[in-house]
Amino acid sequence: MLETLYAGGWVMIPIVACSVVALAIILERGWALRENQVMPADLMKQVRRWLGGEAMSLERLEAVGDSCELGRVLAAGLGQHCNTLEERKTAIEDAGRRAAVELEHFLATLGTIAMIAPLLGLFGTVWGLIVVFDQITMSGIGQPADLAGGIAQALITTAAGLAVAIPAVIFHRHFQRRISVLTARMEALAHQLLDMMRQKEQSLL
Numbered sequence: 277m278l279e280t281l282y283a284g285g286w287v288m289i290p291i292v293a294c295s296v297v298a299l300a301i302i303l304e305r306g307w308a309l310r311e312n313q314v315m316p317a318d319l320m321k322q323v324r325r326w327l328g329g330e331a332m333s334l335e336r337l338e339a340v341g342d343s344c345e346l347g348r349v350l351a352a353g354l355g356q357h358c359n360t361l362e363e364r365k366t367a368i369e370d371a372g373r374r375a376a377v378e379l380e381h382f383l384a385t386l387g388t389i390a391m392i393a394p395l396l397g398l399f400g401t402v403w404g405l406i407v408v409f410d411q412i413t414m415s416g417i418g419q420p421a422d423l424a425g426g427i428a429q430a431l432i433t434t435a436a437g438l439a440v441a442i443p444a445v446i447f448h449r450h451f452q453r454r455i456s457v458l459t460a461r462m463e464a465l466a467h468q469l470l471d472m473m474r475q476k477e478q479s480l481l
Contacts, residue, residue: 397437
């Protein structure tokens with residue numbers, strides 16, 4: 277394995293660096309975008325109980341806001357208890373946009389790696405071919421073994437760049453889809469919260 281990396285030349289250094297960063301992002305986002313991490317199943321049940329009659333203390337509100345992305349969205353609406361329903365809706369929408377940005381953390385970097393990794397591989401290919409033609413210019417065709425280094429660099433860097441880019445593209449698209457699903461579910465739960473608060477207000481009239 278190390279011999280293959282060495283054969284790829286110095287261009288393998290940024291390609292390997294990209295692979296390490298991409299792997300770290302994939303593992304981190306895979307853990308962070310779990311559904312029970314973003315929107316725990318029992319959170320809405322707690323909020324319903326509090327709106328149903330239990331006291332909504334400042335400590336409980338802070339606990340909800342610090343729990344997860346969905347908690348921050350719900351807390352934004354619950355924290356506007358002295359304002360109108362329209363203002364609560366605006367607060368929830370603003371918090372939802374911020375939560376979506378948090379969910380997309382590092383995805384831009386992963387997308388950049390997916391784009392530049394094959395370009396680095398192509399650069400290594402061109403560089404390897406330059407080395408081959410340089411040797412031909414200097415000493416003629418000679419023995420095939422003399423040209424093996426440049427040809428190996430050309431092939432190895434191309435393969436390495438694609439090996440990094442392909443999973444990066446796959447996981448980037450997967451995480452984008454996952455974020456779209458989670459955002460849609462959070463939006464639906466936020467609407468449920470608004471409906472509950474509207475019903476509570478109407479019951480007090």
